[in-house]
Amino acid sequence: xxxxxxxxxxxxxxxxxxxxxxxxxxxxxxxxxxxxxxxxxxxxxxxxxxxxxxxxxxxxxxxxxxxxxxxxxxxxxxxxxxxxxxxxxxxxxxxxxxxxxxxxxxxxxxxxxxxxxxxxxxxxxxxxxxxxxxxxxxxxxxxxxxxxxxxxxxxxxxxxxxxxxxxxxxxxxxxxxxxxxxxxxxxxxxxxxxxxxxxxxxxxxxxxxxxxxxxxxxxxxxxxxxxxxxxxxxxxxxxxxxxxxxxxxxxxxxxxxxxxxxxxxxxxxxxxxxxxxxxxxxxxxxxxxxxxxxxxxxxxxxxxxxxxxxxxxxxxxxxxxxxxxxxxxxxxxxxxxxxxxxxxxxxxxxxxxxxxxxxxxxxxxxxxxxxxxxxxxxxxxxxxxxxxxxxxxxxxxxxxxxxxxxxxxxxxxxxxxxxxxxxxxxxxxxxxxxxxxxxxxxxxxxxxxxxxxxxxxxxxxxxxxxxxxxxxxxxxxxxxxxxxxxxxxxxxxxxxxxxxxxxxxxxxxxxxxxxxxxxxxxxxxxxxxxxxxxxxxxxxxxxxxxxxxxxxxxxxxxxxxxxxxxxxxxxxxxxxxxxxxxxxxxxxxxxxxxxxxxxxxxxxxxxxxxxxxxxxxxxxxxxxxxxxxxxxxxxxxxxxxxxxxxxxxxxxxxxxxxxxxxxxxxxxxxxxxxxxx
Amino acid sequence: xxxxxxxxxxxxxxxxxxxxxxxxxxxxxxxxxxxxxxxxxxxxxxxxxxxxxxxxxxxxxxxxxxxxxxxxxxxxxxxxxxxxxxxxxxxxxxxxxxxxxxxxxxxxxxxxxxxxxxxxx
Numbered sequence: 201x202x203x204x205x206x207x208x209x210x211x212x213x214x215x216x217x218x219x220x221x222x223x224x225x226x227x228x229x230x231x232x233x234x235x236x237x238x239x240x241x242x243x244x245x246x247x248x249x250x251x252x253x254x255x256x257x258x259x260x261x262x263x264x265x266x267x268x269x270x271x272x273x274x275x276x277x278x279x280x281x282x283x284x285x286x287x288x289x290x291x292x293x294x295x296x297x298x299x300x301x302x303x304x305x306x307x308x309x310x311x312x313x314x315x316x317x318x319x320x321x322x323x324x325x326x327x328x329x330x331x332x333x334x335x336x337x338x339x340x341x342x343x344x345x346x347x348x349x350x351x352x353x354x355x356x357x358x359x360x361x362x363x364x365x366x367x368x369x370x371x372x373x374x375x376x377x378x379x380x381x382x383x384x385x386x387x388x389x390x391x392x393x394x395x396x397x398x399x400x401x402x403x404x405x406x407x408x409x410x411x412x413x414x415x416x417x418x419x420x421x422x423x424x425x426x427x428x429x430x431x432x433x434x435x436x437x438x439x440x441x442x443x444x445x446x447x448x449x450x451x452x453x454x455x456x457x458x459x460x461x462x463x464x465x466x467x468x469x470x471x472x473x474x475x476x477x478x479x480x481x482x483x484x485x486x487x488x489x490x491x492x493x494x495x496x497x498x499x500x501x502x503x504x505x506x507x508x509x510x511x512x513x514x515x516x517x518x519x520x521x522x523x524x525x526x527x528x529x530x531x532x533x534x535x536x537x538x539x540x541x542x543x544x545x546x547x548x549x550x551x552x553x554x555x556x557x558x559x560x561x562x563x564x565x566x567x568x569x570x571x572x573x574x575x576x577x578x579x580x581x582x583x584x585x586x587x588x589x590x591x592x593x594x595x596x597x598x599x600x601x602x603x604x605x606x607x608x609x610x611x612x613x614x615x616x617x618x619x620x621x622x623x624x625x626x627x628x629x630x631x632x633x634x635x636x637x638x639x640x641x642x643x644x645x646x647x648x649x650x651x652x653x654x655x656x657x658x659x660x661x662x663x664x665x666x667x668x669x670x671x672x673x674x675x676x677x678x679x680x681x682x683x684x685x686x687x688x689x690x691x692x693x694x695x696x697x698x699x700x701x702x703x704x705x706x707x708x709x710x711x712x713x714x715x716x717x718x719x720x721x722x723x724x725x726x727x728x729x730x731x732x733x734x735x736x737x738x739x740x741x742x743x744x745x746x747x748x749x750x751x752x753x754x755x756x757x758x759x760x761x762x763x764x765x766x767x768x769x770x771x772x773x774x775x776x777x778x779x780x781x782x783x784x785x786x787x788x789x790x791x792x793x794x795x796x797x798x799x800x801x802x803x804x805x806x807x808x809x810x811x812x813x814x815x816x817x818x819x820x821x822x823x824x825x826x827x828x829x830x831x832x833x834x835x836x837x838x839x840x841x842x843x844x845x846x847x848x849x850x851x852x853x854x855x856x857x858x859x860x861x862x863x864x865x866x867x868x869x870x871x872x873x874x875x876x877x
Numbered sequence: 878x879x880x881x882x883x884x885x886x887x888x889x890x891x892x893x894x895x896x897x898x899x900x901x902x903x904x905x906x907x908x909x910x911x912x913x914x915x916x917x918x919x920x921x922x923x924x925x926x927x928x929x930x931x932x933x934x935x936x937x938x939x940x941x942x943x944x945x946x947x948x949x950x951x952x953x954x955x956x957x958x959x960x961x962x963x964x965x966x967x968x969x970x971x972x973x974x975x976x977x978x979x980x981x982x983x984x985x986x987x988x989x990x991x992x993x994x995x996x997x998x
Contacts, residue, residue: 217942217974229972251976255941255969269970290975293940312975343940343977372921376941376976 201363201371204386204449207393212243216252230272237276240285246392246400247286249385250315251378255294257308258316259349266313266320273314274321281327284400288385289315290377291332291354292345309440310348319349326401329388329408332442333359333380339418339430340441344377347443353404354443355411357383387449394453395522397468397810402520410452413437413445457519459526461715462807464757468521468814472757476515479714481532486708486768486795488827489537489858499860502828504534513806514816523810531716537858562587595644599658626835627744630770630795631701631708631726642683656683658699678702681726692740695730707752708768708797719755724748724768742774746795752802759804766800766825769793785840792833796859800825827859848872913951913960916983920944920976925983934995935981936964942974943967946982949998958991960984963998 214236216229240248258266267274280287292312310316311330318324333344334356340346347354359380366372384407391403398406417437418430437445458475465471488501500508512525564585587597640658647653659680681699688694700723705712707722730744748768754760772792780787801824808819837850854866919925920942925933936946943966950961962982967973986993 217972251974252972253941253975254972255967260969293975293977295940366921367919367924372923374976376974378974378976381975 204383205389205393208386208389210243212240212245214239230270230276234272234276234279237280241279241283245285247288247385247388248280249382250287250289251376251381253290253292253312253315255292256313257292257294257310257345257348258313258319259310261313263320266317270314274317277314277317277324278321281324284327286327286329286388286400286404287324288329288331288381288388290381291315291330291347291350293333293343293376293378294345295343308345311345311350311354315345316348316350318353325353327404328353329384329404330354330443331359331377331381331384331447332356333375333377334417334442334446335360337418337430338415338446339420341375342420343375344380346441348440351439351443353408355384355408355445355447356417356442357381357447359383384447387447387452390449391452396812397516397521397523397814398812402522406452406456406520406522407447408444410448410454410456411443411445412448412451413439413442415446417442417446455517455519455522455524457517459515459524460518461513461515461759462810462816463715463759463805464755466816468516468810468816471816473516473518474715474717475518476526476531476714479531479716480711481716482711483532483534484709485535485537485858486797486827487710487825488534488829488860490534491537491858491860501534501858501860503823503825504529504532505828506823507532512808514809515807516810521810521814528804528806531714537860560589562589593646595646597642597644598639599642599656600639626772626774626790626792626833627730627742629697629699629726629728630746631699631724631748650689652685652687654683654685656685657681658683691731692734693730693732695728695744697726697728699726699728700724701726701748708748708750708766708795715759717755717758718753718760719758720753722750722752724750738778740776740778742776743772745769745771750800754802759806760802761805761820762803764799764801767798768795768800769798770795780838782840784842785838788835788837788839790833790835790837792835794831794833794859796827796830797825829856829859829861831856831859845873912987913948914985915948916985918945918980918982920978920980922979922981925981927983928985931983931985932993933981933983934962935979937979939966939978939980940975941967942976942978943971944978944980946980948982948984951986953989953991956991958986958989958993960986960993960995961998962995 216232216236218228261269277287289311292308292315294312295308311332315330318328330347330350330353332347332354333341335341336358338356341360344359357380359377360375361373362375362379363371364374364379388403388407391398391406392400395403395406413436416432418432419438419441420430458477460473460475461479462468462471462473483501483503487503490501490504491499493499508527508529513528515524515526516522517524562585564587584600585597587595589595640656642654642656644652644654657680659678678701680702681697683695683697683699686694686696702721702723703709704721705718707718708724712718726746726748728744728746730742732740732742734740746769748766750766750768752760752763752766754763770793772790774791775789777787779785801822803820803822805818805820807816809817811817832855834853834855835850837848839846839848848871850870850872852866852868852870854868857866916928916931917925922933922935925931925935934946936944945965947963947965948960949963950959952959964980
């Protein structure tokens with residue numbers, strides 16, 4: 201058996217009663233308590249249990265009467281309180297009075313003396329807790345004094361049939377507020393140990409404020425609990441009896457308000473606070489994805505693995521700066537990888553339409569595709585392309601798209617190869633989201649039949665993959681840049697582009713917030729090249745590569761202490777062979793690496809501990825961003841046009857899916873039907 | 878003749894006096910206090926149950942410390958052996974532990990064929 205605060209090593213016991221005295225007169229007691237108080241102060245005691253008292257209610261005498269009779273005793277308590285020592289007092293057992301064998305309730309509605317002394321000496325309150333006793337059913341015991349005038353700093357605790365130590369060894373069940381008070385004193389000791397940053401007054405406040413008034417207190421009016429008529433409160437409870445409620449150590453050791461991280465300062469007062477709820481680092485696919493394997497085993501990426509082994513970090517209750525430790529991994533998340541798995545049949549029933557054509561002006565696009573339904577997507581999107589062709593050699597085109605943007609850059613490419621792979625990601629810009637809003641101005645210049653040139657300036661905002669709220673999406677990421685497109689007879693088509701991507705509160709699609717706050721927008725300079733070369737009339741080669749340099753600018757008052765430039769890549773190779781069996785078919789091979797961080801790292805300055813003076817101690821941890829695997833997709837497809845319907849059979853093999861160091865290949869087989877149905 | 882009756886009354890009175898004196902001598906209180914020994918006192922019933930052959934007297938539940946039982950007197954009268962106990966209760970202003978107690982006293986009583994009677998004062 202052990203007590204509430206069984207880990208306490210420094211336990212002091214001061215004798216205030218004489219050996220042979222079962223009752224001690226006040227005159228004898230006063231000097232004893234004064235002596236004990238001095239010793240306790242010298243020993244550095246932080247909490248004292250006072251399981252004694254008189255039969256007098258505190259209200260039975262006036263302040264001056266108490267002062268004249270117990271001045272030494274009161275001075276001793278004032279001395280304890282001025283040394284910030286917490287005093288836990290038994291309310292007293294005066295309620296049951298046995299007069300000639302008849303038990304009479306004499307209405308002990310007030311705590312006894314000295315438990316109720318703060319009623320007259322309010323300076324004691326801050327470090328004072330009065331404890332009344334209940335039984336295991338939260339019934340008011342038949343002998344306990346009530347909180348009464350002390351209800352502001354009074355709580356209830358178990359005091360009926362409590363295992364206690366017995367003279368000569370062993371245990372014995374005892375009852376009384378003397379049994380209830382040590383529960384609270386023990387709870388105070390637990391809190392002092394748990395929350396080294398809290399002052400003694402804050403510890404008292406935490407005990408009082410977390411006391412639970414809704415445990416189902418019962419008030420019993422007669423003395424034998426076996427036959428008692430007890431009343432459960434239909435609403436609320438009587439704070440004149442139970443004060444602030446039942447001691448709740450569980451609640452007292454949990455956050456009362458919001459947990460926050462303190463960063464950027466050496467002390468609690470000088471640091472910047474971030475709510476734990478708002479602090480998140482959600483990593484995008486580029487840094488590797490987490491994957492559920494069989495038997496509930498989670499395959500986690502490199503960064504997640506580093507974070508999960510990190511020491512706990514310190515957070516603080518905004519209520520009173522109580523310290524709570526948590527694992528950093530609870531604030532971070534990697535995107536999760538879902539294998540494609542089953543064979544797919546995809547039906548597409550949309551098609552770009554020419555809307556208006558008059559002279560040099562041409563409008564085309566997809567105005568409303570709300571009825572678009574495929575196995576994977578079911579969302580509306582709009583596109584609009586307005587072009588002005590001044591002559592055969594010069595054209596200006598305005599492109600607008602909302603929600604789905606995969607036309608950009610790949611507009612001129614062969615649809616058969618650019619739509620390769622289930623996600624259409626092989627030859628599209630991997631830095632962009634699948635959906636968003638963009639507009640661009642494109643200028644086409646035809647030098648001669650052998651050389652065509654186009655320059656495209658675009659601005660667009662697209663959806664961060666991790667965002668779900670549509671209204672938040674569009675302003676998250678801004679792309680600005682140029683795309684130069686050259687067609688010549690030597691190499692057919694070259695598409696070069698430079699784009700600058702600005703991300704607010706994110707980097708490479710990884711969302712940051714709260715204590716992971718970034719000072720400025722992250723900037724990614726993205727360079728890409730795409731080449732198409734026809735080997736002969738039937739065979740063509742496609743190649744594309746993307747390279748990005750991402751500068752992340754953390755806030756000085758954030759967990760990030762350093763952030764190295766992130767390099768990232770994505771590339772694809774394609775081979776297209778037309779007229780394999782018939783004139784309308786083609787056979788393709790695509791090898792593709794999705795966006796992947798090639799290097800880069802950041803340091804986190806994590807709050808590890810705080811002392812009682814409020815000083816915060818940090819530890820620096822470095823994290824590498826490069827995933828431990830490299831996902832490569834291998835796709836082969838066969839496509840044949842059947843009038844308005846296109847049939848496409850494809851197989852995809854995915855190695856190290858989610859950039860996880862997996863050994864087994866993932867295999868996907870698909871059948872696609874495309875066209876107006 | 879009248880003298881004879883007087884002598885008879887006198888003789889009967891003497892007999893009555895002798896009987897009265899004899900009876901009074903049989904009812905006389907005998908002090909036995911020194912022979913009753915207080916073995917132990919305590920706050921719990923268990924505190925007093927230490928030796929074989931002793932008698933335990935409990936006070937019943939009391940709301941705090943500060944209560945005890947004192948052996949005040951013991952004596953025999955006729956065929957009864959009286960033990961006089963008193964409850965010591967704290968004053969309202971006395972400091973006591975706020976624990977429910979069951980004060981007891983453990984007494985060693987000399988062997989007697991008389992009925993033992995405990996009286997409280």
